[in-house]
Amino acid sequence: MSDVQTLTRKDFSSDQEVRWCPGCGDYAILNTVQGVMPDLGLPRENIVFVSGIGCAARFPYYMETYGFHGIHGRAPAIATGIASARPDLKVFVATGDGDALSIGGNHLIHAMRRNTNITILMFNNQIYGLTKGQYSPTSELGKVTKSTPQGSLELPFNPVSVALGAEASFVARSIDNERQHLADMIKRAADHPGASFVEIYQNCNIFNDGAFDAVRKNVPNQIRLEHGEPVRFGEHGQHGVVMAGHSELEVVDVADAEPAEGETLGVQRRLVPAEDLLVHDAHRDDAGLAFALSRLAHTPVGPTPIGLFRQVERPEYAEQMQAQLDDARLRKGSGDLQSLLTGNDTWTVGAEPSTNGHGGDGSA
Amino acid sequence: MTEKTVEHLDTVTIRFAGDSGDGMQLTGNRFTSVSALMGNDVATLPDFPAEIRAPAGSLPGVSGFQLHFADHDILTPGDEPDVLVAMNPAALKTNLDELPRGATIILNSDAFTKPNLKKARYDSDPRHDGSLDGYRVYEVPVTELTIGALEDVDLSKKAKERAKNMFALGLMSWMYSRPLDPTVEWIESKFAGAPEVAAANITALKAGYNFGETTELFSHRYDVDPASDLPPGTYRQITGNQAIAYGLVAAAERSGLPLYLGGYPITPASDVLHELARHKNFGVRTFQAEDEIAGVGAALGASFAGQLGATVTSGPGVALKTETIGLAVAVELPLLVLNIQRGGPSTGLPTKTEQADLLQAMFGRNGEAPMPVVAASTPGDCFDTALEGARIALKYRTPVFVLSDGYLANGAEPWRIPDVQDLPDLTELPAFVAPPEDGEPFEPFTRDPETLARPWAVPGTPGREHRIGGLEKAAGTGNISYDPDNHHHMTQMRQGKVDRIAHDIPPLEVGADSDADADVLVAGWGSTAGPIKAAVRRVRAQGHKVARVHFHHLNPMPANTGELLGRYRKVLVPEMNNGQLSFLLRARYLVDAVGYNRISGLPFGSGELADVIVEQIRAAEQDPAGAAR
């Protein structure tokens, strides 16, 4: 076992040359992930990165851990096999919006529902990068690409909403260039027992540059969710979120808060006292509030929540699978192959004394 | 009551037929179990519709179960039934064509009502219009007698009626001198939670038996002695799906690797998943995935993690898994893909048998993606075939196709229980890479010089961290490589690895039932083994000379295949497909193989095959100069 205490970021960097386009947001994510690894307190050999196809899917090659670069969309399936076969391993999935939400949508939702111990890092760049720029399931409606010269006709997925709908027990969102925040989300996701999902806004500077500028460059638009804290944002926390009507949320201005330069509070939005702001509760049984928060911004063009939307405790799949094996052993004893093959009803032909009868209990 | 004459028979074929809801599969299975326990050789052919419950009494709703039992070694479920038990007009209508004149028909006369006759599309009652002339027909009011026997039982009329299959089983048990005790015990344990249902079934069973004993209808009963020519040993009854599941458990036990089965429900393979799910005390992990693709994906993940990964499906499922199987070829990890074949294309005939996925197994992947293929020939052989598939997969670090089919899956036969000690020892095969001595680099794509297998380093092993994937890898380091020469080299390595297996499997040998100076060789694979053997037996009994060979390894084929085929003037290949093995033999060995191809969803009859063989023998005689090559 490698000495867990002395591991550093460098120990997690493989000897492979990183081949993303210069300026790609993936670099920052890779760096952050490598930086988080030593903090997990796990031996390197117990970590596995699994991926599908796409720019993001090259990720495992750059990690000095075990890695499996799979096929398009199937990473959650392969990861489920690894994680459920070997509960002692820490399994990550590095995926993209096309890989996870289009071709692999079925595996993604079931991995989250099943709650196997897998940390899914979904790099959302709202475009197909590796195949050179077609619209993806998260591209905004009307997106003009090579495959949609007149604009795409499809409403995009909101990945956080999808994850919440799929019963994920850990759902978070972060941004490639927000190193501290991203590291924090990844660490918490990795520590979560069960399936965890982190959507990471990732800039593809080649095919979809600036897709997230509204939150990536415009930091005051980041609605940073903190459990137990009022949902507030803006340079001075001058904006916030309140409950309005039936499970709807409303973005408001906070009374008595300091406005940004040139801004007058209470003009475009309702002015609401600070104590009326919604207090975020990431651990509620009911996913409704987290879902409502995810709907504040269907695509990140204005104020958009990032951070931990939801984290609840649910039985983890591999652990339960193991418990069933243990229980079967307890009830029936460790399997005895001979008695399994023999079964209950046997008869004898030839030399041995003819005994029609019952033997073994293997098939019970 | 008059003492009835007992007549000895050496072989009997019975077909139970009724509505899907009549419990005919269960009746047939019980009769089979008891016959097996009595020491008869048995072979069975369940034949049921894909619909769970087609409209009651309708023709598509008929479910049948044929079983053949004998005092000697038998090879098929029988060509034509000697006895048909028909629980309603539809069952009579769908089965009458296959019944030879002189056969016995036992009818549930209560079911021959106007509406039922209409549902069976009978314009007139076949009992009275001459349709059944030439048959020995016994009309038994099964429903009424069953309800009568259960008069004192506190169950609804409907529930009572449901026990009529037990009445029929009791009657047939009397007729063929089968004891009731094993079935009584079985009913008691099966309905342990519902004692009144158990009691009703047992009463109906006994009533059927007693009816046979007392009625004036039957003057004879029959007896079939235990089979004495089976190899000595302890036997049990087994179906192909059970055997293949046991084979996987055995492979896990004998290799020391935990078994991981990723699957998705599909006919006729689901029973393998069900069977394995019952054996968690062997450390067996069964994972019912969200789809076929995830089933194989998880299995491959488990292989990467150091377990014996397997997935079980049928043809449509294989189609979905294809890309992942290709990935397994590329990453060179052990993986078992069990295909319980059924009628195709597409959804085809889910509950019927066919062997038309051989070329899918051979070639159904993009790129050069060679894979070993093994095929089971009898229900019991499914056990050995699964074990052999695992041996090849582990030793050569490759996915392996294990082919079975619907006929083997659901068919049952007596199985000589192997001694675990005699099973192949696979413990040396996983050979996980150990942690390195200081600083020694790890190259996941170096190869064993003998097998060309690559090392298997499982997560959790310090110092062996490495990355694999579907992109082409550089020989040795396993790093992504687009180098032209490397790609050529790796392609040849993957092919060479599979080719080498030809020298690691038993040579092809003609069956002991072959004539040394035969001109005609009958070559088969898969579940046609029984019908071919039975046909060869018939042909030789007629004084003809013929030889027979059966392929268990389809890829690669044994090293001596070409030489062996070349010895015969004619090679006849009967297949339940349009000539897939013929195609391979022709392509590989330039043999002028003649196909006999019938794709009906049913196994071959031995009489039908015997005629074809004789035809070829005659053709060879008339063309003395001809040679297969």
Ligand code: SF4
């Ligand atoms: S195409 Fe876009 S996502 Fe892909 S590597 Fe280049 S910049 Fe990054």
